[in-house]
Amino acid sequence: MKQHAQVRLALIGDGPDRKELEELANRLGIGARVEFVGLVPYEDVPRYLKAADIFSFASTTETQGLVTLEAMADDLPVVAVEATGTSDIVAHEVDGLLTTNHSQALAAGIARLLQDPALEGRLREGAMAKAQAYEIGNVTGQLIDIYHQAVADKKAGRYVAADRR
Known part of the structure; x- marks a missing residue:
């Protein structure tokens, strides 16, 4: 200083x-x-x-x-x-x-x-x-996209290893 x-x-x-x-x-x-x-x-x-x-x-x-x-x-x-x-x-x-x-x-x-x-x-x-890039609208949109993809993957029978029981 x-x-x-x-x-x-x-x-x-x-x-x-x-x-x-x-x-x-x-x-x-x-x-x-x-x-x-x-x-x-x-x-x-x-x-x-x-x-x-x-x-x-x-x-x-x-x-x-x-x-x-x-x-x-x-x-x-x-x-x-x-x-x-x-x-x-x-x-x-x-x-x-x-x-x-x-x-x-x-x-x-x-x-x-x-x-x-x-x-x-x-x-x-x-x-x-x-x-x-981290504004709430952008992050919310990304999160919604992730949820949509997870639902689509589940319906199609695609899982990640952690999902299988």
Whole structure:
């Protein structure tokens, strides 16, 4: 953050390390530019996403990638740790950047976006396209197609191994 004086960081969520992280930000001289928001009601999350330019996600326990999709739906390029759930949603270099689970790698990914407006724009476009693919109408249509195919397969006597008893 020292190299990018205009950057501000809003950390949404909370945890046992908050006090230690606040102290670290102050020791590093960036405390005034880091806002520890804490827990926010779900209905307030869009306000924070709309105020952001980049979405960074370091969780290794998110199993579905929904938080990442919400950010993509708000037109945000994503920099995230490669982990189950997130890496199922984010396509590296297409709609986001995936990094190893190290703070330096995550910071380098964010810095890369800050220094490369063309990359940021391309990832932003990819993120919007990805989010649109997961819109409820699209997903519902795909699910209906799967159900129709399953019914047709059952009527035709076609089964997968798990169906046979």
